[in-house]
Amino acid sequence: MWDKLKDLAARETRIESLFAEDQTRAQSFSAQTGDMLFDYSKTAIDAAARDALLDLAAASGWEERRDAMFSGAPINETEGRAVLHTALRNLDGDPVLQDGTDVMPEVLAVLDRMARFADQFRASKITDVVNIGIGGSDLGPAMAARALSPYHDGPRVHFVSNVDGAHIADTLRGCDARTTLVIVASKTFTTIETMTNARTAKAWMVDQGGDPATQFAAVSTALDKTEAFGIPADRVFGFEDWVGGRYSMWGPIGLSLMIAIGPKAFRAFLRGGQEMDRHMRSAKGTDNMPLMLALVGIWHRQVCDYASRAVLPYDERLGRLPAYLQQLEMESNGKSVRMDGTRLDIPSGPIVWGEPGTNGQHAFYQLIHQGTDVIPCEFMVAANGHEADLGHHHDLLVANCFAQSEALMRGRDLDAARAKVADSFEGAELERQAAHRVFAGNRPSTTLIYPLLDPATLGQIIALYEHRVFIEGVILGINSYDQWGVELGKELATALGPVVTGEASAEDKDGSTRQLVAYRLAHRTSAT
Numbered sequence: 001m002w003d004k005l006k007d008l009a010a011r012e013t014r015i016e017s018l019f020a021e022d023q024t025r026a027q028s029f030s031a032q033t034g035d036m037l038f039d040y041s042k043t044a045i046d047a048a049a050r051d052a053l054l055d056l057a058a059a060s061g062w063e064e065r066r067d068a069m070f071s072g073a074p075i076n077e078t079e080g081r082a083v084l085h086t087a088l089r090n091l092d093g094d095p096v097l098q099d100g101t102d103v104m105p106e107v108l109a110v111l112d113r114m115a116r117f118a119d120q121f122r123a124s125k126i127t128d129v130v131n132i133g134i135g136g137s138d139l140g141p142a143m144a145a146r147a148l149s150p151y152h153d154g155p156r157v158h159f160v161s162n163v164d165g166a167h168i169a170d171t172l173r174g175c176d177a178r179t180t181l182v183i184v185a186s187k188t189f190t191t192i193e194t195m196t197n198a199r200t201a202k203a204w205m206v207d208q209g210g211d212p213a214t215q216f217a218a219v220s221t222a223l224d225k226t227e228a229f230g231i232p233a234d235r236v237f238g239f240e241d242w243v244g245g246r247y248s249m250w251g252p253i254g255l256s257l258m259i260a261i262g263p264k265a266f267r268a269f270l271r272g273g274q275e276m277d278r279h280m281r282s283a284k285g286t287d288n289m290p291l292m293l294a295l296v297g298i299w300h301r302q303v304c305d306y307a308s309r310a311v312l313p314y315d316e317r318l319g320r321l322p323a324y325l326q327q328l329e330m331e332s333n334g335k336s337v338r339m340d341g342t343r344l345d346i347p348s349g350p351i352v353w354g355e356p357g358t359n360g361q362h363a364f365y366q367l368i369h370q371g372t373d374v375i376p377c378e379f380m381v382a383a384n385g386h387e388a389d390l391g392h393h394h395d396l397l398v399a400n401c402f403a404q405s406e407a408l409m410r411g412r413d414l415d416a417a418r419a420k421v422a423d424s425f426e427g428a429e430l431e432r433q434a435a436h437r438v439f440a441g442n443r444p445s446t447t448l449i450y451p452l453l454d455p456a457t458l459g460q461i462i463a464l465y466e467h468r469v470f471i472e473g474v475i476l477g478i479n480s481y482d483q484w485g486v487e488l489g490k491e492l493a494t495a496l497g498p499v500v501t502g503e504a505s506a507e508d509k510d511g512s513t514r515q516l517v518a519y520r521l522a523h524r525t526s527a528t
């Protein structure tokens, strides 16, 4: 199957010509759910390629795997866990069985508790909420809090993740310890960055006249550890190990977001995710948006061998979405061993990166248009902005988004480039100047468009990408729900702790690490 797909990709299809051959291409190479439209017609996928991709997906058994996931089977096989983050947005409470027990009563009870807690603090003297977490315990709520800033009507929310003291110092400097709520968000409650920041925040609060006994809350699966940290049980929100860190923003990890936007808007966010779940479980073939997004991903990465994928939201408030998707996609599908322990003999998931438009246009798009690597671009944009009173801004934003996908596809040939400079140069110089102005074009992109970035739409987008990662993982035959690749660095950092302070010797280290340690010790000005 892969060979067939490779042959199809080798045809060097000109994307523009596909539109000439098929007047309905835009409609037939798009998927829609609700008001959301995913247009993948500006890729080289034609009917033959799409059929082959659909065959590949069918052969992977992704639908059976999907049903297994939703039914609570332990599809995270290396950790022996179910994958049930979808239960966190199952607002109607349809039973979800885990080891024979319905998890929904507890999920909905925790959601109600979160809502009461959020309302209590939204109506209190609290002016600032500081969420301390990292990775999945930070990126989701931080990304969403920024995305949904028009809906903020509660205290200010801040996110501290980095163990670099600069992060917590800069954040706490703007807060009053007497009116700040600190939420320590950590699935394991052992992550060194989070626990270090939590202890620093606690000391700051005591020092500045706040009361950690009433102004600290925790979100974790490790209730023994939250208790040991001194956070009373009524301020602890638990969740189960069937929620992966990078999939956890739908539940208690989203508490900071809920405090910022309120329980009602938070539920709308969940509802959006739930709608995407329903769509993913019921839509068939090309109508299934997550499936088509996944197949576009497989086509570009595993078939065409493009190493990276750019996520380019034309929405300033989605500024943290690329970072969020980096974790979601790279931690999930950055694996080189299949579920059965054999080596993956095709590329793993791509490098995911990006920045909002239009900023990126004035920074790195040069390489996307004229560099030697092809970088598939995933644009997203709302038909409307929240700043209706600033009308023209959004028109310009949308025009720029559409212009980029058009330019990437069409390019500019040598004749057109010559015409651009014909008034200024002639002869050999004209040829030289024209060559620099050629755009090869034929560069693939997709566009996701929706009416407005509101809580429900954000929920749809995040669930869409989660399901894309899931389907791609099934096709690759890997486990998208573990992350063993982050462990070695953590172990070595723990061992290096006393080495970088001079308390332990670096002699068993390599020459480079020994040199770096010696430099650090020689230039260290304080023993902090």
Ligand code: F6P
Pocket: 134, 135, 136, 137, 185, 186, 187, 188, 189, 190, 191, 194, 245, 246, 331, 483, 486
């Ligand atoms: O080190 C990676 C990781 O385990 C992520 O998967 C996770 O989201 C993050 O660290 C934070 O973990 P925790 O929520 O347990 O502090």
